[in-house]
Amino acid sequence: MKKIALFGNPNTGKSSIFNRLTGLKQHVGNFPGVTVDKQTGTFSYNNEKFELIDFPGTYSVYPRSSDEKIVFDVISNPQHTDYPDAVIVVVDASNLERNLLLFSQLYDLGLPTILLLNMTDVAARKEIAISIEELQNAFPATTIIRSNARIGTGIEEIKRVISENKLKTAEKPFGKQQALLSISDTEGQAVDTDERFHNIQQLVNNAVTRNQKLPSRSKKIDLWLTHPVVGYLFFFLLLLVIFQSVFTLASYPMDLIDGAFGSLSSFVAQQLPPGLFTDLLANGIIPGIGGVLVFVPQIALLFFLLSILEETGYMARVVFMMDRLMRPFGLNGKSVVPLISSAACAIPGIMSARTINSWQERLTTIFVAPLISCSARIPVYTLLIHLVIPNKLVGGFISLQGLVLFCLYFLGLIAALITAWVFQFFLKNKQLSIFLLELPPYKSPRWANVGIEVFSKAKVFVTDAGKIIVAISILLWALASFGPSNKIENAEKLIPKPSVQTETTQIAYEKQIAAVQLENSYIGIIGKSIEPIIAPIGYDWKMGICLITSFAAREVFVGSLATIYAIDQTEEDTTPLIERLREETKADGSKTYNLASGLSLLVFYVFAMQCMATLAVVKRETKSWKWPIIQLVYMGALAYVAAYIIYNLFQ
């Protein structure tokens, strides 16, 4: 299959062209050795199929970051597996001069080119007229096509021209070729760029007639949206909408998915003959798949909103406005959205960090996002707060319990910012921090682009991170279902059957069996064996078991406690569990759940990386196990140390 590469400056409508050409026939893969996703798609013409590779938007072939280096690596090396047979260079007709730099470089590299004059509508609105003849004279080997990606003109012509296979390579370069082949010669690059612009300027003077005015509409909008008061207010409201969507709106489909998989699980358990396979299916695989799909509504909603912000051009303003505030922490203006989203759930938050162009800033954002308290921590927080914090008012009107909850959220946020700041000093070979960001004119979103973005993000999560989540789910199921002794199988014999058979006694009987089974499973054994490690922070082995099971998802902590103490409780009402936990005493007669151990657990849950789905998604986004493992370790260490301090402070 012939490989066609798609190049262009950012904001030239390149992704619209890509979507127009390939539709949903898209695939996200890897370039060898780099963290950049390789976005590929296919299209057909006259029964011939072509592969289209969408390269990251750049202003020149010289990389400004390790991410952009992939562009240079591929096109300067004809032996590269992704070296294209032809390139389409999307050029913004309304800003020809700057766009022609990249085009002229690619032209001179000896690749057959299509010069795609896009956004001809914007150019027309700006009263810009372009002489195709002059352009053709300057680049005789290229094929020039006019397009308007927003309404889809020019797309069929691109396919036809490519399939006709008449694209030519340049015989005479437009500039000098030597500089293009050496990546380290920055001085040579600067000289070459200077000369190219000199030639391009002359060309543009001949080829373009224009009315040199900026679209005033965008400027007027900007005066409001980047206003010190109105601008921040607007952004704050927008963050509120984003947060509410991911937090509240997404919860309806999530509950449906949760309920459906719960029903499916019990249905399977009832209908199939009891045995290992049924148990694996009902308690391992089905909940595992449910545990993947439950994140899809949040991911879809967040990317729906984010791609609208990107499409309209507002996202660039967010970076512009937030840069000064986020810079000291080594974060990007765009980090705000992932961090706020992480207050609902770190999964979509971390995925949304890919809008950050700088790899270091993106990595920092991903690195600290799980420290922001997510909604899965809420059941743990509320249970423990009700358990150990007295229900009284501070200063007459502030609820002490509410205040503690607020402090936990605040603690997470502060920890995230401080960690980001510290993280900067650990990053090796720091890249030069370049801001230089184009603020594109505001425009209405193209909904097909939004839809494709939502679809592809959900798909990437389900296929890539989903595999890991299902695998860990099954592992956790196995650890909870099997044990070294035969006590699990014999649990029913160990617990005396109730003498009076009522529904209540039967439930109590079953709960006791479940408790014995969990205690004797591998997870139970691990929980017990880590007791010496967690005793200094105030926990017993029962809590140890719950710490391990809640690795599946933090809220499992509550359910596991109920299982261990054989409490019959519903998700909504934790009162029986709280009453039971209050009675729990240590060997010396003191309460197990007192202020010190309760606060210690709370702080532990603020910091610890107790979420396999987050680890899976970090692995997906950073393309290596290195970062999730580092996160697991540093957050665990942070949690342990903080819990130790708190426990000893209040003991």
Next chain:
Amino acid sequence: MRTLADLPLEKRTIVTAIKESAIRPKLLEMGIYAGKSVEVLFKAPFGDPIAVNVDGYVLSMRLNEAQLIEVAD
């Protein structure tokens, strides 16, 4: 020498030179070179970064980047 960083809002002027720096090639690539017409359109709430009209498109840059761009008075 006056730079883009201390140019008043909405005053159109010409780039005279770009100081030697690692960012220089990148500024060039964005179409900022001697002779180019520039104008500061608006600033972020803390006065940094700034939004610059580079001959028909809007480029935002940090003040330390704007300080590399020398302009005519």
